[in-house]
Amino acid sequence: MNKAQLIDAIAAEAKLTKADAKKALDAFIKTTSDALKKGDRVALVGFGSFSVAQRNARTGRNPQTGKPINIQAKKVVKFKAGSELSDKVQ
Incomplete structure (x- = not known):
């Protein structure tokens, strides 16, 4: 599943427009990235x-x-x- 397919699935599941689903997904990615940074x-x-x-x-x-x-640390x-996710995948 790519990003466009994920946006379509979120929009259908949450009964949102594709634009709103894209905004929600982009906000999740940005917020998660900022927190991890x-x-x-x-x-x-x-x-x-x-x-x-740290590797x-x-x-x-x-x-x-x-x-x-030589491979640098990163x-x-x-x-x-x-x-719950593990149980659903099995």
Whole structure:
């Protein structure tokens, strides 16, 4: 499902116009991104939680040449599914 399909599904489920569904989705994405950028955790009970973790620097290997390369440390976004979401997927 891409963003346009998700907007259509939200509009149909919530009985909103597509424009309102797009505004709601864009607001959710922006708010969640801003919170994660500050280092906050975003938890949606039953759905899951988004958090930021620090990934340490490490040595990797170039798959084409086999030569070792240095991979810099960086922050990554993690998602942990909630119990309700996990139950629905199974």
